[in-house]
Amino acid sequence: MSLTVDEAGRALADPRVYADEGRLHDALALLRREAPVHRVADPPGYNPFWAITRHADVMEIERNHTIFRNAPRAILGTAEYDAMNRQRAEQGVALRTLVHMDDPDHRVVRAIGADWFRPKAMRALQDRVKELARRYVDRMVESGGACDFVQDIAVHYPLYVILSLLGLPESDFDRMLKLTQELFGGDDSDMRRGTTPEEQLNVLLDFIAYFQELTEARRAEPTDDLASAIANAQVDGRPLSDFDTVSYYVIIATAGHDTTSSTISGGLHALIEHPDQRGRLRADPALMPYAVDEMIRWVTPVKEFMRTATEDFDLRGVTIREGESVLLSYPSANRDEEVFDDPFGFDVGRDPNKHLAFGFGVHYCLGAALARMEVRAFFEELLPRLDSIELAGKPESTATTFVGGLKRLPVRYSLK
Ligand code: HEM
Numbered sequence: 001m002s003l004t005v006d007e008a009g010r011a012l013a014d015p016r017v018y019a020d021e022g023r024l025h026d027a028l029a030l031l032r033r034e035a036p037v038h039r040v041a042d043p044p045g046y047n048p049f050w051a052i053t054r055h056a057d058v059m060e061i062e063r064n065h066t067i068f069r070n071a072p073r074a075i076l077g078t079a080e081y082d083a084m085n086r087q088r089a090e091q092g093v094a095l096r097t098l099v100h101m102d103d104p105d106h107r108v109v110r111a112i113g114a115d116w117f118r119p120k121a122m123r124a125l126q127d128r129v130k131e132l133a134r135r136y137v138d139r140m141v142e143s144g145g146a147c148d149f150v151q152d153i154a155v156h157y158p159l160y161v162i163l164s165l166l167g168l169p170e171s172d173f174d175r176m177l178k179l180t181q182e183l184f185g186g187d188d189s190d191m192r193r194g195t196t197p198e199e200q201l202n203v204l205l206d207f208i209a210y211f212q213e214l215t216e217a218r219r220a221e222p223t224d225d226l227a228s229a230i231a232n233a234q235v236d237g238r239p240l241s242d243f244d245t246v247s248y249y250v251i252i253a254t255a256g257h258d259t260t261s262s263t264i265s266g267g268l269h270a271l272i273e274h275p276d277q278r279g280r281l282r283a284d285p286a287l288m289p290y291a292v293d294e295m296i297r298w299v300t301p302v303k304e305f306m307r308t309a310t311e312d313f314d315l316r317g318v319t320i321r322e323g324e325s326v327l328l329s330y331p332s333a334n335r336d337e338e339v340f341d342d343p344f345g346f347d348v349g350r351d352p353n354k355h356l357a358f359g360f361g362v363h364y365c366l367g368a369a370l371a372r373m374e375v376r377a378f379f380e381e382l383l384p385r386l387d388s389i390e391l392a393g394k395p396e397s398t399a400t401t402f403v404g405g406l407k408r409l410p411v412r413y414s415l416k
Pocket residue numbers: 062098099100110162251252253255256257259260263296300301302305330356357358359360361362363364365366367368370371
C-alpha cells in the first residue's frame with residue numbers, strides 16, 4: 001500500500017511505527033525523496049513539527065545551534081507531555097539535563113563531566129569493561145545454549161559499566177535498570193509503569209530521590225568516582241543546584257545503557273542475519289572498529305532529538321518560522337542514499353561511515369568513546385568463542401519515538 005507524504009510525516013509521531021523497521025523506513029525513504037523538510041501539521045496527540053530526514057540537513061541544523069535551540073522541546077513528546085513540561089518549567093521543577101540546555105549553561109555544565117569520557121579515562125576503564133564483557137559471554141554459556149539475548153544479557157552489561165563509572169554499588173543496579181526502562185520505555189506497554197503523565201512523573205521522582213541521597217553522601221564523603229565529581233562540581237564558585245545535580249546523574253545513568261544495549265542486541269541480530277559478514281569479521285578481527293560503527297549506524301538507537309528555531313531559517317527553500325520545532329531523524333540520516341553506498345546493506349568493513357547516530361556538533365554524544373569501547377569489548381569476547389548462532393523465535397522491538405531497539409531476541413547457539 002503506498003503512503004502519502006502526510007501519512008509518512010505523521011508516522012514519525014507514532015511509537016508503534018518504530019517497532020516495525022520496514023514501516024519506519026518506507027516512511028523515511030519517501031520523506032527523504034519527496035519532502036525532506038516536511039511540516040507535520042496535525043500529528044494525532046502531538047504538537048506540530050518539521051520532519052528533517054536528510055543527513056546534510058540534520059547536520060546543518062545542529063551546526064546552527066545558536067538559532068536552533070534544545071529548549072524548550074528537546075524530544076518528541078505528546079501534547080499532554082509538552083504541556084506538563086511547560087508547567088513544570090514555570091514552576092522550576094523540570095528536569096534540566098545537558099540535552100535540555102543551551103549555551104552558555106550547556107558549555108559549562110558539559111565540561112564538568114567531559115574529562116570522565118575522554119579517551120584517557122576510557123583507557124583506564126578498559127580492563128573493567130573487558131572483565132564485564134567476559135562475565136556476560138560466560139553467562140550465555142551458563143544459560144545452556146539458549147537465551148533471550150536482550151533481557152538476559154544486553155540490558156545488564158552496559159548498565160554495569162556506566163553505574164561502575166558513576167560509583168554506584170552493585171546492589172542498586174537492578175533498581176536502576178527498572179527505573180531506566182520505565183523512563184525510556186514510556187511509550188511501550190511492556191515497559192511503562194503507567195499510562196498517565198502523573199505515573200511517569202512518579203518514575204522521575206523515584207530517580208530524583210535516589211540521586212539526591214547519593215549527592216548528599218558524596219558531598220559528605222567524596223570518593224574518586226564520577227558521582228563525586230558531579231556532587232562537588234563548582235560553577236562560578238558555587239555548587240550545582242540540587243536539580244541540576246540530579247539531572248546530571250539522570251542523563252549519565254539513562255543515556256549510557258539503553259542506547260548501548262540496543263546496539264549490542266541489534267548488532268548481534270545483524271550478524272545472525274548476515275552470516276557472510278559474521279564470517280568476514282571473525283576471519284579479520286582488524287575490521288572490528290568498522291564493524292562497531294556499522295552496528296551503531298545499522299541500529300541507530302536514538303530515533304530523534306528536536307530543536308526549536310529562535311528566528312526564521314531557510315532550509316532547501318522552505319522557511320522554518322521562529323518558534324517552530326524540527327525533529328532530527330537520525331535513522332533517516334543514517335540511510336541517506338546521498339551519503340552511504342548501499343545504505344540498506346550491512347557491511348562490517350564500511351569505510352567511510354559518516355553516520356549521525358551520536359548526533360553532531362555541541363551536543364555530540366558525550367559517551368561515544370565509551371559506547372564504542374563497550375560494543376567492541378563485547379564482540380571481541382563473543383566472536384572467537386562462537387561456533388554457531390541462530391534465531392530461536394521472533395525478535396521484537398520497542399514501540400518508542402525516542403530511544404529503543406530490540407526488546408526480545410531469542411537465540412540458540414553453541415559457544416565455548
Ligand atoms: C547525547 C546517541 C551512548 C551519554 C547523545 C545524542 C545522541 C546520542 C544522538 C544527542 C546528540 C546531539 O544532540 O547532537 C548515543 C548512542 C549511544 C550512546 C547511539 C550508544 C551506541 C552513550 C553513553 C553515554 C552517553 C554510553 C554515557 C554516559 C550522553 C550524554 C549526552 C548524549 C551525556 C548529552 C550530550 C549533550 O547534550 O551535550 N547521545 N549515545 N551516551 N549522550 Fe549518548
